[in-house]
Amino acid sequence: MDIPSVVENAQQPIALLNGGANLAQNIRKLVQAAKGSAASTAQITELTLELQQKLIDAQQAQSALLNDLLDLKSEMMQMDRRLELETRYQLHETPAGAQVLVLRPERHDGEPLHYICPTCADAAKKSILQPQGTGKRCPACDTFFPFEPDGGGSGYSTTKFIGR
Numbered sequence: 001m002d003i004p005s006v007v008e009n010a011q012q013p014i015a016l017l018n019g020g021a022n023l024a025q026n027i028r029k030l031v032q033a034a035k036g037s038a039a040s041t042a043q044i045t046e047l048t049l050e051l052q053q054k055l056i057d058a059q060q061a062q063s064a065l066l067n068d069l070l071d072l073k074s075e076m077m078q079m080d081r082r083l084e085l086e087t088r089y090q091l092h093e094t095p096a097g098a099q100v101l102v103l104r105p106e107r108h109d110g111e112p113l114h115y116i117c118p119t120c121a122d123a124a125k126k127s128i129l130q131p132q133g134t135g136k137r138c139p140a141c142d143t144f145f146p147f148e149p150d151g152g153g154s155g156y157s158t159t160k161f162i163g164r
């Protein structure tokens, strides 16, 4: 969903509502001119039903449009978050050769130095790696990143830490 297509979709409820307003005007004119004649009454009933259908269509188009707008808003929020992560963190290789993202010292904004998960950052999610044994683990996606080279990494089991 992008802005041009949301704007395009917005034309539908507007057109439907304009059509409805014209219908309502025609109905009013007919009612004024009718003076209770049977032919006019049938015509008025028909136009009233048509107007009802137009309002239902407009309502559906409006709620579809609202969904589009909500989608767009969450996409924009995600873009903002991704941009924040891209500007505040940089790729860092641990001594054990794992790739993580580290807070740029010039952009720490009072936060202590920490690492975040690159996989979660790709999904615009900031997940701070937590120390575990010889490395750190992402609490969101459970990926383990070795930090200390040699030993400790092999045979390391997550089950060891479950139910502590």
Ligand SMILES: [Zn+2]
Pocket: 117, 118, 119, 120, 127, 138, 139, 140, 141, 142, 143
């Ligand atoms: Zn993660």
